[in-house]
Amino acid sequence: MTRFLACLLLIAGLAAPMAWAAQATVRSGDHGDFTRLVIHLPRPGEWVLEERPGAAVLRIPEGVTGFDLSEVFTRIDRSRIRDVVPGALPSEIVVEFACDCAVRVEDQGGGMLVLDVFGEPKISEVLGHQGRESNATPEPDVTATDLPLFLPHPTAPPGVPDRLDANVQQNAEIGEAVKAAEQRLLEHLGRAAARGVLQPAQRLPTRDPALQPAEPASAAKPVDSSIPLGVLTGTDAAIDAHMRVNGEGLNDTTCLDDVAFAIAGWGAEDFNTGLANWRSQLYGEFDRLRPEAALGLARHYLHYGFGAEARGSLALHEVSQPVLTILSHIVDGGTVAEAGPLTGQAVCDGAVALWAVLALPDGMDRQDVDDKAVVRHFAALPDHLRQRLGPMLARRLMALGYRDAAETVLRRLDLAREEQDADSKMASADISARSGAVDRAQDRRKEVVAKNTTQSPEALAELIVAEIAAGRPITPETADLAAAFAFEHRKSDAADRLAWAESLARAGAGQFGDAFAVLEALPDDNGVARPETIYDLLHDRASDEVFLTQIFPRLETAASLSARTANRLAARLGTLGFHQQAVLVLRGGATGSAGRERRLLRAGNALARGQSRQAEAEILGLSGRDVDALRAQARDMAGNHAVAARIYAALEVQDKAAHAAFLAEDWGTLANAEDPVLAGIARLKTGARDPETGPEGVLTRNRTLLDQSAAMRAMLDRLLSSYPVEGVLQDGQE
Missing domain, CATH: 1.25.40 (Serine Threonine Protein Phosphatase 5, Tetratricopeptide repeat)
Known part of the structure; x- marks a missing residue:
């Protein structure tokens, strides 16, 4: 019984490849400009076409045991195709031409090959007239071929001069044909090498026609190749057929x-x-x-x-x-x-x-x-x-x-x-978002998240990004779901993207400690995180206490952010009175509008720290009302009150202009100030008196002096109340 089963298996193994091999049928048809042969193969497979002078050989390496040629000439004459005969191998047929014909083979699919023969000659015929004959080889293996790129001189037929012979100049037609053939040959070799069919075994030698005369035809060496140069493989034809203008x-x-x-x-x-x-x-x-x-x-x-x-x-x-x-x-x-x-x-x-x-x-x-x-x-x-x-x-x-x-x-x-599946809903959401229908896009993403499909994590990530971009808060539940997805897919290709979504969600929910912890755990080359977004949320949404708690340990990181984000963080630090920390965030360089803003922030911080010269150095070369205001403050701080008063007056900041003029003792300018107290002081300092009224006399003058003394006392009281002096007790204070 065992021997019988073994024999059965052996017979089945031998019969398996034979089951696919059978005879191919060849039929024909005339189409006016060309004659067509249709070869019906037992099954689809590779084919090889070898062109020879006056003929072409079609070889089917696998699956064909012979060809049925009985119906070849039932529908065509022999004006283009002289005969179709079996080749040297059972898998070959030879198509003999009755004209200077060109041939083309196409695979129509389903095991049907079409061989068309045209009446006009092509470049292969020119090669044939020069005596280029292909060396037919049995069933070449085209999958990996080493073909040396050393090209010997082609064998010239009797009466035709060699292509390197000087006599070629006397025959322009042959010279042009040789040139065209050589160019076509080089193109085919280059194409084959690019496709990997040919692998150069040595470099192409440099040959100088002037120093190396042509070898006689009898000494010409055949090209060392397992594929004749006239052979067209199914792989070549498939690639060539794919290309069209x-x-x-x-x-x-x-x-x-x-x-x-x-x-x-x-x-x-x-x-x-x-x-x-x-x-x-x-x-x-x-x-x-x-x-x-x-x-x-x-x-x-x-x-x-x-x-x-x-x-x-x-x-x-x-x-x-x-x-x-x-x-x-x-x-x-x-x-x-x-x-x-x-x-x-x-x-x-x-x-x-x-x-x-x-x-x-x-x-x-x-x-x-x-x-x-x-x-x-x-x-x-x-x-x-x-x-x-x-x-x-x-x-x-x-x-x-x-x-x-x-x-x-x-x-x-x-x-x-x-019903749309999750992929389609995600695509629909993307289209809606790009079209400006943000709410509709968010609804689609929420539907995908609720379905709990493989697309749900990506949908949640996109939803969070869109919510943050719209300035809307994130609920703690959404942040927890993002964290769950990130943990679940922590070893997938989407791990970094989902972790970034969790960080965004935590920040959007006001959980900045967790947001920074997730952000800082991401690898440096993650390619998805945008730390500026987290720091912007910290600036915009965190309370002063939370802001200072999170920013103080990250001043170095804040300084490395984009100039716009770093400037915003430094401005809030300055507003809260932490000018030294703001300087650390602003220490880097910047260009453009962010660079100008950074110089103004540095100048303001310098003024807050009492460094007037540093402040003026920061704004050197800049112009504008904001620059002039800082420059006036710096001059005022440095004691140059007169210049500060003029700058303030040009900026139409009258109260500061009057105050600087008062400190500069510019009574002439101050006499016309809008502040009646300062204007009165100026008039007193310049000796101006109100005109006296009434009859002349000692009593009248004394009464006038008493009135002026009372007015001056009242003016001084108003001056002290308007400009309190530090350390001096006001009325009612102990």
Whole structure:
């Protein structure tokens, strides 16, 4: 029984790869400008096209045991295609041309290859006329190839001079053909090297035609390569077919074709069936990896939204697949570190525009986007991918300034379900917030928080930030919920962002001690915290006691904040009488309007500490009414009362101008003061007398002197009451 089971397993193992191998059918059709051959393969797979003079060889490395050619010439004549015959291998067919023809192969998907033969010649025919023949090799492995970039002289046919021979100048047509062929060859080599198909084994040697004459044709060395230069692989054709000049793009951009993003057709109808299919094809005979199966498996994963699994399959494929790698990060909902080939493709009319927008990093400034193409190709995605990518796409479009397109994306999502999910509500909140509908956005976020989904922590964080920005307080319950989310996700990628939200919430709730504790526990390179916001809340909302309690241990930190925030903190310290501490906060430099404000604050603090010279030095070179007021105070403090009086008078601060003039004993100016007491004192000091009335006589003069003495006494009393002197007891005081 055991032997029977072993035999069964052996037979099943041998039959598994054979089950996928079968005969391919070739049919034809005439389309006027070209003749088409349609090859129906048993299953999708890689293909290789080798161009030869007057013919082309199509090879299917895997899954084909032969070709049915019985119906090739039932619908076409032999004007372009002379014959189609089997090749040296069962997996090859040879298409013989009856004209100077060009050939093109495209993979139409579903195991159908199309080979078109055109009547006009192309550059490969020029190479053929020069005697360039490909060295056919059996079933090359194109996944990793080392091709030396040393290019020997091509073999020249009889009667045609070598390209380095001086006689080439006598034949302009051949010279131009050689030049064009050489340029095309170098372009193909450069493209292949950039894709990783070619890896230089040595540097290209420098050859001086003047010093090194051309070698005879018989001595020409063949190119040491496992891939003939006339071979076009399925990988090459797929990449070439993806590139096209999009004349309808916003900037005539060279765009990637839709074939590279046909994700809707990459998956089987059933995930498990497709998974089993591709995994069974991963390894062939002798456990040899089949790269095309790894690529198919990766695409199958991408179709169903499994980005990490797709990257695992791509790792098996030795040729880099940058587009598929980018798509794998996008479907996972992650960020793309480098857009690579999708850079600048958002202006295109094809499907690449959709993926280029999704690949943009957060915080990008507005840029040109073909938003209509983005919405159109988004609608063509499978429903499960629309549900996953739609909210992210809507937020990205809104951030780029395309509000209508963002709303259209969300409407398409809403049509497919009865109620918005958390992702869509978050996207809707973002659009509302950017449109100025802050209250509506907050309502959406509150709904997401209440649902307690995976989006709830992010929704709460955005809600707290928006509440603080609107100047509204945060309830202690909200702060506690933020702390719970931060603790729960402390080891996730969102840990720093949620901790910052907790710090904001604590400060908004007036719990500044806890707010600073959370803020200072964040790593220095967190990238999300804005300490100025916490210090601004401390300045605006904390009582004097709380303010001083929290700011005194953090004077060094306060000094390192933005100039605007540091100035505000120093101003409040000065107002509370802590001028020395204010100076510590203001010790750094600043520019612009904040720098001017800082110099004025320093001058005010210097005056408060009795340093008039320091105050004038701080405002040296500045101008303005606020500067003149400080300068007048400094001059007054320094004893230069006359100058201070003139500055005050220019500022129309009459009371201070009169006081400075009084101290300067400028009685002439003071005689016209609005203050009657000071004006009277000035008149007394200058000897001015009120005119006498009544008849002349001793009694009258004495009565006048008594009246003036009483008036002067009253004036002195008013002067003392208006300008009390420290240390002198007032009436009624003991």
